[in-house]
Amino acid sequence: MKIGIIGGTGFYNLLDDMQEKTVYTEYGEVTVFQAYYEGKEVTFLPRHGKYHDTLAPFVNYRANMMALKELGIQRILAFSAVGAINPDIQVGSLSLLDQFVDFTTREKTYGKFSVDITEPFCPELQETYRNSAELIDEPLRVGTKLICVDGPRYETKAEVQLFGKWGMDVVGMTNATEASLARELGICYAVVTLATNMAPGVTETKPSLKAHKAVSESKKEKVKELMLEAIKQAGERQKCSCPEAYERAVLANS
Numbered sequence: 473m474k475i476g477i478i479g480g481t482g483f484y485n486l487l488d489d490m491q492e493k494t495v496y497t498e499y500g501e502v503t504v505f506q507a508y509y510e511g512k513e514v515t516f517l518p519r520h521g522k523y524h525d526t527l528a529p530f531v532n533y534r535a536n537m538m539a540l541k542e543l544g545i546q547r548i549l550a551f552s553a554v555g556a557i558n559p560d561i562q563v564g565s566l567s568l569l570d571q572f573v574d575f576t577t578r579e580k581t582y583g584k585f586s587v588d589i590t591e592p593f594c595p596e597l598q599e600t601y602r603n604s605a606e607l608i609d610e611p612l613r614v615g616t617k618l619i620c621v622d623g624p625r626y627e628t629k630a631e632v633q634l635f636g637k638w639g640m641d642v643v644g645m646t647n648a649t650e651a652s653l654a655r656e657l658g659i660c661y662a663v664v665t666l667a668t669n670m671a672p673g674v675t676e677t678k679p680s681l682k683a684h685k686a687v688s689e690s691k692k693e694k695v696k697e698l699m700l701e702a703i704k705q706a707g708e709r710q711k712c713s714c715p716e717a718y719e720r721a722v723l724a725n726s
């Protein structure tokens with residue numbers, strides 16, 4: 473079985489002896505790292521590029537997701553850092569995304585057909601994440617709503633107040649785009665987020681890359697444990713409908 477992992481810093485040592493590979497897609501080249509774990513072929517895709525230097529609005533999302541598709545990956549476990557809007561979410565805590573509102577203006581479709589995204593994340597992989605968190609005894613907030621913004625700037629106080637009134641729990645810059653493209657490609661996709669700061673206006677502390685890195689670093693081992701457990705727990709696709717729209721589109725074009 474093949475599993476894709478999308479994450480940021482701190483994942484290079486997820487597994488020993490990961491082999492670097494370049495995947496060429498019609499949208500661009502993508503660098504991935506591969507190794508075997510628990511009998512599964514694991515492909516790690518560093519979202520912000522090999523050198524972590526591509527900011528969220530400039531990530532080539534279409535190439536990233538297409539590269540995983542071309543490697544034959546049907547299931548992706550993703551991980552992201554976010555800002556917490558909901559004051560009940562503490563800095564350093566993990567949340568499982570359930571819904572999103574997409575405020576981004578970037579390229580976020582392959583433009584071939586309209587896809588059903590009523591439930592944007594794979595219910596089976598969400599279950600995998602919930603079970604894995606329980607097994608490693610790490611609290612995981614469920615039912616989390618993300619508002620996805622372009623970035624790279626952080627949000628204004630008024631934006632965060634508005635997002636909060638809309639019932640949004642966390643703010644991030646990447647996952648709505650990945651989820652939409654995954655669905656278009658018929659790939660299962662689910663995300664756990666780490667709150668690395670309270671969103672602007674929720675607290676007086678200003679968001680910064682330094683604070684974000686410090687929280688990520690302090691949580692690194694637990695996140696690694698969760699991801700390894702999730703890889704172990706993830707099974708082949710059972711009954712989820714993630715591939716349906718894609719399969720229908722392929723049939724219609726054949």
Ligand SMILES: [Zn+2]
Nearest residue numbers: 594660712714
């Ligand atoms: Zn699925």
